[in-house]
Structure formats: C-alpha cells, structure tokens
Amino acid sequence: MSVVTVQTTPFEGQKPGTSGLRKRVKVFSQQHYTENFVQAILSAIPTGAQGSTLVVGGDGRYFSKPAIQSIIRLAAGNGVAKLIIGQDGILSTPAVSHLIRKYKATGGILLTASHNPGGPDNDFGIKYNMENGGPAPESVTDRIFESTKTIREYRIVEGPEVDLSKIGSTSFGQLQIDIVDQVKDYVAYLATIFDFDLIKNFLHSSDFSVRFDALHGVTGPYGRALFVDAFGLPESSIQNCVPSEDFGGGHPDPNLTYAKSLVDAVEGENISFGAASDGDGDRNMIIGKGAFVNPSDSVAIIADWAQKAIPYFKGGIKGLARSMPTSGAIDRVAKKNGYECFEVPTGWKFFGNLMDAGRLSICGEESFGTGSDHIREKDGLWAVVAWLSIMAAANAEKAGTTVQDVLLQHYRTYGRNFFSRYDYEEVDSQGASDMVAHLRSQFTSADFVGTKLGQFEVAESGDFSYTDPIDGSVSKNQGLYATFKDGSRIIFRLSGTGSAGATIRLYVEKYSNDPSEFGADAQVGLKPLIDEALKISKLKEFTGRDKPTVITSKV
Structure with a gap:
C-alpha cells in the first residue's frame, strides 16, 4: 500500500469558525472537497501529522462514514501512526475530548455540525481539537484556512474500506486503527466525577421521575448507559435514544422549540425532571414540571451547589467563567463566594486556556453549553448528571424539593437575571451584514453613551474585545453590546455555527432583586427592552424578518 499524490484545486470558503467548518452535505460531497479540508487540518497540526495519534468520531449524521474512510486514507498518506475511532464512527464531542486526554493523543478530528439538522439535504461539519482535548485556537484554524486557499495536492493510501463496526485493532498500511467502544470510557469517567450511588439511591427512594431525550443524536447510547444501566431506571426514562443519520427528521437542538415532545411529556405526564441533549452531545436543556432552567441560570446554580453536591469539586473551585452574552448570574455566585470570574467571547476554546492554567473550574454559555475542567469541551450529559446530583442533595436537605424550588431558592439568595435570546436563522447574509454595520456605527460612537432608548439610558456600549489573560492574544469584534444604567443589556451577534x-442572535437581560418578580414570565419583563432592541437595529427593515426562528426563555 503506497502513498498516492492526488492533484486538486482550492475551494472558496473553507474557513473554519468557532466550531470548525460547517456546510451542506452536498458541498462536502463534492469531489476533493472533504479531502482538501482534511489535508489542510493534517498540514496545520502544530507538531506535524507524521507519527501522530488522532481520535476520530462524530454524531453519526449523514455522510459521516464516507468522510471517516477518507480520513483513514489521508491519515495513512500523511504518516499518522494511529487513529482511535469510535465504533460505527460514533463518539460524542465530550467523549472525543476525554479520549484525547486519556490516551494523550495529538488531537482529534470531529465529524459534527452539532445542533444543526442532518440528512442528505442538510448539514455536515468537520473540526479539529488539540492535544488538550479542546477546539483549535485561531492560530491553528487560521493555518488551516490558509492551507485551503493554496492547496494543490493531497496524499492518500488506497485500500479497502475499514470495517468500523468491529471493536479491536487493525491496520491500514502502516497506520494502526483502534476501533473503540463509543460509551465505556466516558461513562466510567463520569462515575469518578459524581456519586452514582447517591443519585441512584435518591431516584429509587423517592417518587422523583426522570425523562431524558437524546433527540436521535449521539447521546442515545450514553443516555441508556447512564439512566437505564447505571441508575436502574425503566425504559420510560429515555426517549429518542437511537442515533439516526437525519436525527429522526428532527432538529437536534435542545431548546423549548425543537424538544417540544419532551416539554409536552414533562407537563402532560407530571415528570419531575426532564433533560435533553443535542446532536453531538455537548449541549443540554434542563426542565422540570412547570419550570425551565435558563442556561445562564443553570451554570450559576451548578457553580453554587458544586462543592456540596459533586465529589469532583470537594477540593475547591478554581474559578468561574461565562461567555459575554451569557447573563451575569454566575458573576453573583463568584462574588459571594470569592471566586475569580471571567467574561470571554463565545467559543469554548477561550475557556480551555483558563482551565489549562488552573484558573477555571466551571463555565457556561447561554447557548445551552455547560461544562467544567474535567474535559475541554462543553458537556451536555455532565450537566444533566450535575443537576441530578443537585436534586439529590437538595432533597436530602428537604424531601420533595422540585426543580422550580431550586430555582426560586437561588433567586432568593442572588436575585434573578431575566434573560432571553432571539435567533433569526438563515437570514440573507448581505442584509445581516448591513444591519450589523448600522448597529456598529451607533454602538461604537462616543455620542451613544447617555442617549435613551425608550426608558433605558445607555451607560456603556461597544464591540466586545477580549485579551486572553493567559497567552495575551486579542479577539476583537465579538459582539455589539449596550449596557444601560439600570444594569440591563442588549447584545447583537452574527453566529458562525450555521451552514x-x-x-x-439578539440577547436581552435585566436584573431584579424583587421577590414578587421571581416567578414572572421572562418575556413579559423583557418586552420593553426587546422592543427597543428591534427598533434601534431595524432588523425587520434589513432582513425582512418580523419574528425569530427560536426564542430561548420561559418562566
């Protein structure tokens, strides 16, 4: 099996974003397209592809298996020593991060478009993770992009397709391939972080009921291993747990819109605790009967309970962090407990630097991403088990405590950061750019401070910039924001996760320490702020959209 050099030409637009390269399947399936991008990744590995060990896996979406066969041929052609591949090509994003760290791999290639729909007419994605298990920093993704613009050839080894269904070791030329269990290592690791016996005893000694929805994504087998096998719950505790190439025709995004069947089940069947995860397993949604846990509140509550409820944190909390658009709820936990707290741009790689430096334990993004320094990716199932640990601890203190009770207890201690996000998906790119330019001219103007948007007086505004305290790198233009004198905020961002x-994305936030408001519907309290945001942005005029695709918020 000898190396073959294949001539090619560059494709425009192969610029990886915060979560890699995402395009329609029809784009990736063009001749040479996937091979060009994977070759660019291999060429950009800081220590080189020669002799490296890479973890490969993804959410099992359509086009994953042919892409993995291409990766195998390219890895062999570029002198990679070993590939660790999930059985059937399936590994959750958190599991990939854990395997990279456990086996001290050079990095990993993940095949996922996360929460985006799958199938022949929908989305596919590829991203590279570093030796710490986290997403590649801009210095590496920039090198990948530069390589895609100049590529003229890629190197492969021809050979028969590798059987991805059989666990064990095989070889492809000089390349060693280890096909590994999708679930085993990751679930065993979670068992060292949490007290599984405590959770199991709580679930079996109370009438606290659970329903987990994998949305036909990668976490189906993981959910079964946890809820049915480890915690001994009945089959009725899980739903949509068979991975599907098109996610059962649904949208694997764990929010109130796309996980409606779970929301309806929790309300209709009086289920105590509901949770969902996305296509690749790095996002989560937590709900209870009559309660929606806003992701911004979720990470704050996990941080507040961590030392009491989760054995992994018994030794202390190193620090807390959130992405800039995420509400300030976690800041209040940090201040009360004397923890260092960071505000970073959207993108998990920014948390990784802080974790590697020993300054961060728990962090989160308002986009349903929550995690800790146990790996270097956000971790949907970690967050779900963290919440089960909290519910077990809360019920040990007072039997019958509900998810809503935990929320209200938190608000009584810290006040409530009302928060909502409006997503306008697949908007015309030119209209979106024109709207952002319009906003930037106002938000970055010195004259904007002191002006009033309805009842709200602008105290500070700009385009968020971040200087990494670990490596000194600067990330500019990370989101246009206006903070008002009463502490309210509005933020506009163009997201890089679509295909x-x-x-x-429009984010709105208002703080209240008035107990009479703690149980209110966020949309009611935030409506005046939302109206002003839509008015100043002229969103409808620029995009033609009069309503969002998804709204993140509920009582």
Whole structure:
C-alpha cells in the first residue's frame, strides 16, 4: 500500500469558525472537497501529522462514514501512526475530548455540525481539537484556512474500506486503527466525577421521575448507559435514544422549540425532571414540571451547589467563567463566594486556556453549553448528571424539593437575571451584514453613551474585545453590546455555527432583586427592552424578518 499524490484545486470558503467548518452535505460531497479540508487540518497540526495519534468520531449524521474512510486514507498518506475511532464512527464531542486526554493523543478530528439538522439535504461539519482535548485556537484554524486557499495536492493510501463496526485493532498500511467502544470510557469517567450511588439511591427512594431525550443524536447510547444501566431506571426514562443519520427528521437542538415532545411529556405526564441533549452531545436543556432552567441560570446554580453536591469539586473551585452574552448570574455566585470570574467571547476554546492554567473550574454559555475542567469541551450529559446530583442533595436537605424550588431558592439568595435570546436563522447574509454595520456605527460612537432608548439610558456600549489573560492574544469584534444604567443589556451577534446564510442572535437581560418578580414570565419583563432592541437595529427593515426562528426563555 503506497502513498498516492492526488492533484486538486482550492475551494472558496473553507474557513473554519468557532466550531470548525460547517456546510451542506452536498458541498462536502463534492469531489476533493472533504479531502482538501482534511489535508489542510493534517498540514496545520502544530507538531506535524507524521507519527501522530488522532481520535476520530462524530454524531453519526449523514455522510459521516464516507468522510471517516477518507480520513483513514489521508491519515495513512500523511504518516499518522494511529487513529482511535469510535465504533460505527460514533463518539460524542465530550467523549472525543476525554479520549484525547486519556490516551494523550495529538488531537482529534470531529465529524459534527452539532445542533444543526442532518440528512442528505442538510448539514455536515468537520473540526479539529488539540492535544488538550479542546477546539483549535485561531492560530491553528487560521493555518488551516490558509492551507485551503493554496492547496494543490493531497496524499492518500488506497485500500479497502475499514470495517468500523468491529471493536479491536487493525491496520491500514502502516497506520494502526483502534476501533473503540463509543460509551465505556466516558461513562466510567463520569462515575469518578459524581456519586452514582447517591443519585441512584435518591431516584429509587423517592417518587422523583426522570425523562431524558437524546433527540436521535449521539447521546442515545450514553443516555441508556447512564439512566437505564447505571441508575436502574425503566425504559420510560429515555426517549429518542437511537442515533439516526437525519436525527429522526428532527432538529437536534435542545431548546423549548425543537424538544417540544419532551416539554409536552414533562407537563402532560407530571415528570419531575426532564433533560435533553443535542446532536453531538455537548449541549443540554434542563426542565422540570412547570419550570425551565435558563442556561445562564443553570451554570450559576451548578457553580453554587458544586462543592456540596459533586465529589469532583470537594477540593475547591478554581474559578468561574461565562461567555459575554451569557447573563451575569454566575458573576453573583463568584462574588459571594470569592471566586475569580471571567467574561470571554463565545467559543469554548477561550475557556480551555483558563482551565489549562488552573484558573477555571466551571463555565457556561447561554447557548445551552455547560461544562467544567474535567474535559475541554462543553458537556451536555455532565450537566444533566450535575443537576441530578443537585436534586439529590437538595432533597436530602428537604424531601420533595422540585426543580422550580431550586430555582426560586437561588433567586432568593442572588436575585434573578431575566434573560432571553432571539435567533433569526438563515437570514440573507448581505442584509445581516448591513444591519450589523448600522448597529456598529451607533454602538461604537462616543455620542451613544447617555442617549435613551425608550426608558433605558445607555451607560456603556461597544464591540466586545477580549485579551486572553493567559497567552495575551486579542479577539476583537465579538459582539455589539449596550449596557444601560439600570444594569440591563442588549447584545447583537452574527453566529458562525450555521451552514447557510447568516444567523442573527439578539440577547436581552435585566436584573431584579424583587421577590414578587421571581416567578414572572421572562418575556413579559423583557418586552420593553426587546422592543427597543428591534427598533434601534431595524432588523425587520434589513432582513425582512418580523419574528425569530427560536426564542430561548420561559418562566
């Protein structure tokens, strides 16, 4: 089996974003397209592809298996020593991060478009993770992009397809391939972080009921291993747990819109605790009967209970962090407990530097991403088990405590940061860019401070910039924000996680320490702020959209 050099030409637009390269399947399936991008990744590995060990896996979406066969041929052609591949090509994003760290791999290639729909007419994605298990920093993704613009050839080894269904070791030329269990290592690791016996005893000694929804994504087998096998719950505790190439025709995004069947089940069947995860397993949603846990509140509550409820944190909390658009709820936990707290741009790689430096334990993003320094990716199932640990601890203190009770207890201690996000998906790219330019001209103007948007007086505004305290790197233009004198905020960002058009995200936040408001519907309290944000942005005029695709918020 000898190396073959294949001539090619560059494709435009192969610029990886915060979560790699995401395009429609029809784009990736063009001749040479996937091979060009994977070759660019291999060429950009800081220590070189020669002799490296890479973990490969993904969410099992359509086009994953042919892409993995291409990766195998390219890895062999570039002198990679070993590939560790999930059985059937399936590994959750958190599991990939754990395997990279456990086996001290050079890095990993993940095949996922996360929470985006799958299938022949939908999305596919590829991203590279570093030796710490986290997403590649801009210095590496920039090198990948530069390589895609100049590539003229890639190197492969021809050979028969590798059987991805059989666990064990095989070889492909000089390349060693280890096909590993999708679930075993990851679930065993979670068992060292949490007290599984405590959770199991709580679930079996109370009438606290659970329903987990994998949305036909990668976490189906993991959910079964946890809820049915480890915790001994009945089959009725899980739903949609068979991975599907098109996610059962659904949208694997764990929010109130796309996980409606779970929301309806929790309310209709009086289920105590509901949770969902996304396509690749790094996001989560937590709900209870009559309660939605806003992701911004979720990470704050986990941080507040961590030392009391989760054995992994018994030794202390190193620090807390959130992405800039995430509400300030976690800041209040940090201040009360004397923890260092960081505000970073959107993108998990920014948390990784802080974790590697020993300054961060727990962090989260308002986009349903929550995690800790146990790995270097956000981790949906970790967050779900963290919440089960909290519910077990809360019920040990007072039997019958509900998810809503935990929320209200937190608000009584810290006040409530009302928060909502409006997503406008697949908006015309030019219209979105024009709207952002319009906003930037106002938000970055010195004259904007002191002006009033309705009842809200601008105290500070700009385009968020971040200087990494660990490596000194600077990330600019990370989101246009306006903070008002009463502490309220509005933020606009163009998201890089879509595969077509543009996604505009509007974030609104208001703080209250009035107990009479703690149980209120966030949309009611935030409506005046939302109205002003839509008015100043002229979103409808620029995009033609009069309503968002998804709203993140509920009582």
